[in-house]
Amino acid sequence: MPVQTQLHTVDGAVRDAAATAEAVAVPVRSGPEIDPAYADGLAGLFALGAADLLAHEDAKGEPGEIVSAPFRMGDGITELLLFGVGDVSPAALRRAGAALARRFRGRDNVVAGAPSGAGEDALAAFAEGLLLASYDFRIGTPAKKPGAETISVITRRTAALQRGAAIARAVAVARDLTNTTSVDKSPQWLAEQAGALAREAGLTMRVRDEEALTTEGFGGLLAVGAGSPRPPRLIELTYEPSGGAQDGRRAGGAQDQHVVLVGKGITFDSGGLSLKPNEGMKTMKTDMAGGAVVIAVMSALRAMEVPVRVTGLVASAENMPSGSSMRPGDVIRHYGGTTSEVLNTDAEGRLVLADALAYADAELGASAVVDIATLTGAAKVALGLRHGALYATDDALAGDLLGAGETSGEALWRMPLVEDYREAIDSDVADVANIGRGGFGAGSITAALFLREFAGERPWAHLDVAGPARATSNEAEVTRGGTGFGVRLLLRWLTSRAGQ
Numbered sequence: 001m002p003v004q005t006q007l008h009t010v011d012g013a014v015r016d017a018a019a020t021a022e023a024v025a026v027p028v029r030s031g032p033e034i035d036p037a038y039a040d041g042l043a044g045l046f047a048l049g050a051a052d053l054l055a056h057e058d059a060k061g062e063p064g065e066i067v068s069a070p071f072r073m074g075d076g077i078t079e080l081l082l083f084g085v086g087d088v089s090p091a092a093l094r095r096a097g098a099a100l101a102r103r104f105r106g107r108d109n110v111v112a113g114a115p116s117g118a119g120e121d122a123l124a125a126f127a128e129g130l131l132l133a134s135y136d137f138r139i140g141t142p143a144k145k146p147g148a149e150t151i152s153v154i155t156r157r158t159a160a161l162q163r164g165a166a167i168a169r170a171v172a173v174a175r176d177l178t179n180t181t182s183v184d185k186s187p188q189w190l191a192e193q194a195g196a197l198a199r200e201a202g203l204t205m206r207v208r209d210e211e212a213l214t215t216e217g218f219g220g221l222l223a224v225g226a227g228s229p230r231p232p233r234l235i236e237l238t239y240e241p242s243g244g245a246q247d248g249r250r251a252g253g254a255q256d257q258h259v260v261l262v263g264k265g266i267t268f269d270s271g272g273l274s275l276k277p278n279e280g281m282k283t284m285k286t287d288m289a290g291g292a293v294v295i296a297v298m299s300a301l302r303a304m305e306v307p308v309r310v311t312g313l314v315a316s317a318e319n320m321p322s323g324s325s326m327r328p329g330d331v332i333r334h335y336g337g338t339t340s341e342v343l344n345t346d347a348e349g350r351l352v353l354a355d356a357l358a359y360a361d362a363e364l365g366a367s368a369v370v371d372i373a374t375l376t377g378a379a380k381v382a383l384g385l386r387h388g389a390l391y392a393t394d395d396a397l398a399g400d401l402l403g404a405g406e407t408s409g410e411a412l413w414r415m416p417l418v419e420d421y422r423e424a425i426d427s428d429v430a431d432v433a434n435i436g437r438g439g440f441g442a443g444s445i446t447a448a449l450f451l452r453e454f455a456g457e458r459p460w461a462h463l464d465v466a467g468p469a470r471a472t473s474n475e476a477e478v479t480r481g482g483t484g485f486g487v488r489l490l491l492r493w494l495t496s497r498a499g500q
Contacts (some may be wrong), residue, residue: 003172005101005134005147007127007165008157014041014113017351022107025066025081025100027115028054029088030063037116037429042080050082052343054364063092064099064476065342068273085115090125090235093118094409097129098477105134106145114155121407123157126278127164128171128409134479135172137179166303167491173197174289174296178482179470182268182285186230187316190288190295194235194314197299198477208234216361220351225317228323228383232317234356235265235291237298239310257308257497259297260287260366262350264373265291265316272319273327283299286482287349289469290373291316293392293486297494300487305495315352319345331430335359338454341430350434350447354454356500361456368397369455372463372486378443379466384415388468389450390414394459401461404493409477409486412463415445421447432443 014024019247027035032054034042042050052473057067065084070077083100085093093115104110109129112130114123153161177185191207195408198205210231213221218234225232238460266287270276276284291314298312305361326332332351336358340351379389388405390412392398398414405412424436424446432453436446448462470487471478 003135003147003169004149005131006132006150007161008150008152009155009161010111012151013154014038014154014349021078021109023079023081023104023110025083025110025112026050027085027096027113028059028061028082028481029115030061030084030086032059032084035083035085035113035115038075038113041484050283058083063095066099066194081147088118088122090122090407091409093122094125095476097126098133101130101133101147101151102474104148104151109152110148110150111152111154112152114157120157120160123155123160124164124167125409127153127161128168129477131165131168132171133474133479135175135479137175139181139479148249149201158327163304166300167488170296170300170491171487173299174292174484174487175479175482177292177295178286178289178484180285182318185267185285185288187225187233187265187267187318188230190291190316191233191235194490197295198237201267201299201302203298204238206236208236208411216335217353218335220335220340220355221317223330223332224266224319224348224351225271225325228320229319230318232352235295235314235316237295237312239298239301239306241307241309242302242305248289248312258365258495259308259310259311260360260364260369261294261312261352262360262369262371263291263294263312263314264288264353264375265373266349266352267316267318269346269348270317270321272348273321273325274345275321276346283470284472287374288316289373290465290486291483292482293372293484293490294485295486297490298306301494302489302492304495306495308494310494311360311366313356313360315356317348317352318350319348334454336362337431338432340450341427341433343433344435347371347434347447350450353451357451357454357460361454361458366458368394368459368461370461370463371451372396372399372465372490374466375464376444376466377446379464382415382444385467385471386411388412389392389444389464390461391417391464392461393417393452393455393463397459397461399429400496401489401493404496405489408467408488408492410489412489415448417446417448417452418442421445425450456469
């Protein structure tokens with residue numbers, strides 16, 4: 001479900017904004033020090049005084065820290081929240097906004113003062129935190145304390161908050177798609193959701209069904225989806241910047257760029273005939289998180305005024321065991337003719353991505369290709385739950401993605417494409433095997449090397465987000481379940497490409 005909380009900007013003093021609010025929040029910088037823009041407005045509101053309250057609570061103004069006290073406003077009682085904003089950086093304000101959003105839950109009308117002196121990126125990050133931590137996904141009984149109905153932000157800089165809100169709502173799209181249960185979420189359902197979003201965002205769309213996939217030779221998608229009664233789909237979304245080439249020339253050559261995003265869209269992964277244990281299946285409704293990110297990013301491009309052409313490909317299938325399932329030992333002919341030997345049917349994500357990457361290389365003329373997938377448990381073991389693994393064939397592309405991740409709060413760590421490990425995926429009967437042979441380990445690296453076989457010579461990056469795509473608890477702007485990891489960093493990367 002979309003984020004229900006609405007952000008509004010208001011221009012005025014703290015006292016005026018607090019007159020009808022259930023709670024009012026004022027920023028505190030490291031020190032602690034009440035933000036100078038709000039210090040006078042707090043004078044005399046309550047007996048103890050803001051500085052004395054901070055000293056009493058041993059507050060330091062750190063991001064996410066909140067000190068509260070009640071005060072009388074007219075005939076009612078309003079809660080004052082003094083919230084830490086640290087150094088007023090984007091990371092600090094994103095965390096501060098998330099902490100406020102969690103304190104605001106269950107209320108209808110609250111006010112937060114935007115820190116004075118914050119940059120545009122920092123204010124956008126503040127909006128992201130306020131909205132992302134307000135997100136809920138529930139089937140049945142609503143949350144006992146839903147996100148605040150309205151958060152009024154004291155600032156005149158509306159554009160920055162609107163940008164942050166647009167990013168947050170795109171993340172919520174990815175979370176919704178990821179969190180939807182697989183009893184409802186078939187490849188066709190995912191295509192229908194993408195279609196609805198495409199119409200709203202002014203995108204063109206093509207969906208290849210099983211007949212088209214067979215005719216055009218998408219053998220990986222067909223093999224992975226063969227065991228399910230719900231057939232695979234290849235979803236293709238295309239965004240053209242408003243104004244076409246003329247706008248591109250003004251942007252410094254952006255009209256010559258064509259970025260292709262590829263997402264893994266496995267709507268449920270049982271492992272196929274190489275069946276997962278029960279515990280391993282419980283989170284597998286989220287195995288299409290990469291595809292959800294691609295759809296969500298595409299849905300936000302026009303609102304974000306991204307200056308480059310972008311195509312999004314989502315390779316979607318359901319990996320189920322049945323009499324028609326692919327078998328260990330089968331050989332698949334992928335789009336374009338490269339063959340792969342299936343040694344483990346639970347290594348299915350790379351098989352569908354291979355088709356999409358080969359198609360992007362052969363047909364789309366991309367200037368850069370980036371795929372994103374919950375691909376390997378090995379990446380999760382290596383990097384944990386907050387970092388995505390980045391593999392890339394181009395140093396400039398890798399550097400840009402690392403920078404976008406750092407700025408957006410979705411950190412990546414570059415991993416090596418070790419040439420000595422390439423022989424691990426040699427096959428006796430096909431061009432490549434879908435898992436590495438014993439004695440090598442490095443499961444995330446060998447999976448990336450498999451994908452590289454299909455990406456061609458153009459700049460390519462692979463994001464393995466098996467760790468950060470899912471969360472088991474709430475932390476800062478992250479909520480339990482699908483996180484939408486990758487939406488913010490890819491939008492940041494795409495909006496920064498105008499001058500490249």
